[in-house]
Every structure is written in structure tokens, then in C-alpha cells.
Amino acid sequence: MTVFLAGAECPYTCSFCDLWRWTLDRPTPPGALPTQLARALQALTPPPPDRLKLYNASNFFDRRAVPAEDLPRIAELAAPFAAVTVESHANTIGPSTLEFAALLSGKLEVAVGLETIHPVAMQHLNKRLDLPRFDRAAAFLLEHNMDLRVFVLLGIPHVPVHESVEWTVKTAEYAASRGAHRIALIPVRGGNGELERLEALGDFVPPTLAQLEHALEQCRGIRSAVVTADVWDIEGLPACENCRPQRVARIQSMNLSPNPQPPAPSPCSKCA
Numbered sequence: 001m002t003v004f005l006a007g008a009e010c011p012y013t014c015s016f017c018d019l020w021r022w023t024l025d026r027p028t029p030p031g032a033l034p035t036q037l038a039r040a041l042q043a044l045t046p047p048p049p050d051r052l053k054l055y056n057a058s059n060f061f062d063r064r065a066v067p068a069e070d071l072p073r074i075a076e077l078a079a080p081f082a083a084v085t086v087e088s089h090a091n092t093i094g095p096s097t098l099e100f101a102a103l104l105s106g107k108l109e110v111a112v113g114l115e116t117i118h119p120v121a122m123q124h125l126n127k128r129l130d131l132p133r134f135d136r137a138a139a140f141l142l143e144h145n146m147d148l149r150v151f152v153l154l155g156i157p158h159v160p161v162h163e164s165v166e167w168t169v170k171t172a173e174y175a176a177s178r179g180a181h182r183i184a185l186i187p188v189r190g191g192n193g194e195l196e197r198l199e200a201l202g203d204f205v206p207p208t209l210a211q212l213e214h215a216l217e218q219c220r221g222i223r224s225a226v227v228t229a230d231v232w233d234i235e236g237l238p239a240c241e242n243c244r245p246q247r248v249a250r251i252q253s254m255n256l257s258p259n260p261q262p263p264a265p266s267p268c269s270k271c272a
């Protein structure tokens, strides 16, 4: 079960991010998140799913976004779940992560945006993240028996378009080598204004459905992590309309199957 919580805006300003649209421009009021979560959980019919994802469009361990006094109640509400996932920038993973994990009945998984390891693109993302910092956060989680989920982008600004798939795959491999158990490939989506500016300058080319399919296929070799493609708004990705349904179906079947051998591609005669 994924619950989208409304709270304070993230202090980072990553160029590709549009999560600020559903946030508050002041600190999250104490009590707001437990109230939202309790309401969302009312919709649940037993038995509960294994995992609860709490996505707050910011960093769960930023105290402006999630007030410390709310953590015990959030943990109490999450008690029926065997695992709980929250999102955090690598910079805010530390002692407060351990404190929350200790309150939970289930296992804590932290989802971290690595986005890319392309050295030039990394600097332009505005993410204020470098690889040693990511490595330290990953090692900290594993050392304390927490799980690591990683977000990897496809179609990052400043990555040459013909290298786009290759850098997504390299980044996923890097995340797996640092102990990520789950990796989500996410196509960069326009619409926040900054990406449109970069597109006009020639620094951003929207990723395509075929690139997402190829990136996912090339990640089949990663055996220490489950790699999936994010299919949110997949209908909006540029694609040949003749073979769009086959490509979407192939991505969905790779998402659901652990088989390292991907299903045979079936592009239309125009694309073959």
C-alpha cells in the first residue's frame, strides 16, 4: 500500500523534480501526517498487504517535513505491516533513521534517489549528492539491517541521448553493487518548467518508451536486486503508436517476472 502524504516542501531543488506541487511552503504541522495516514488506512480491508510505502514528496528524516513527535504514532499505525518504505535524500540518512527503525514492528526500507552516476550530469542536477555520500548512506543502512531501494533516472539532462540507456544501466549496476535490493528505473518527466528550459537549450531530450524497454532489458543481468521500470504515466512517453501496446506489455511482463531471459521483443514492421 502506498500512501502519499502532504507535508513541507523538500529543501532541495533537483532540476527534474516536480514534487513541490503538492507540498506546503511551511513546516508540516505536528499531527498532520498521522491524521492523513490514519484516514488512508481506514480504506484498508484485512489482511493488510506486506508493505506500506509512505511517500511525503520530501525527505522523511527532515524534521521540517516529518515532525519528530509524530514518529511514534506513525510507527504505531504502521504496525500491521511487515515492511515500511520511506524516501530520503542520502544526506538525511543517519541517527534519526535508526530511531524510526527501532520504533517499527516491521523492517524499514529507505528509498534513495541516486538518479545517475554520469559525472557531468550529476553536477547539473542540483541534487547536492556525490557518490561517496551515497556510498556512506547505503553502507549505513545495510550495516544496521535496513533495506535500500534506489531510484535511477532515464533521460537525464546533460547525458548525450545516444548514451542515455547505457548510463541508466550503469547507474543501476552501481546501486546494486552498493547493496540496493530494489531499483526503480524512472523516465524523467517534463512539466516542471526547468526541464522545458533545458530542452529549449538542447540539454534535455525526453526519454522514449523504447529506451525504457531497452534499459530494463539490459538490467536483466543484475541478479542481486529486483529492477523494475516505473510505469506511472507510461502512456505519455514518446513512442511509435503501432507498437506502443506491445512495448508496454513487454515492460510489464519484465517487471513481474524474475526470469533473466527477457521475453522476445515484438516491434512493428516500421520499427523492426
Ligand code: SF4
Pocket: 010, 011, 012, 013, 014, 017, 018, 019, 057, 058, 059, 089, 113, 127
Ligand atoms: S531531493 Fe527528492 S524530493 Fe527533493 S527536490 Fe530532489 S528529487 Fe525532489
Ligand SMILES: [Zn+2]
Pocket: 240, 241, 242, 243, 244, 267, 268, 269, 270, 271, 272
Ligand atoms: Zn513501431
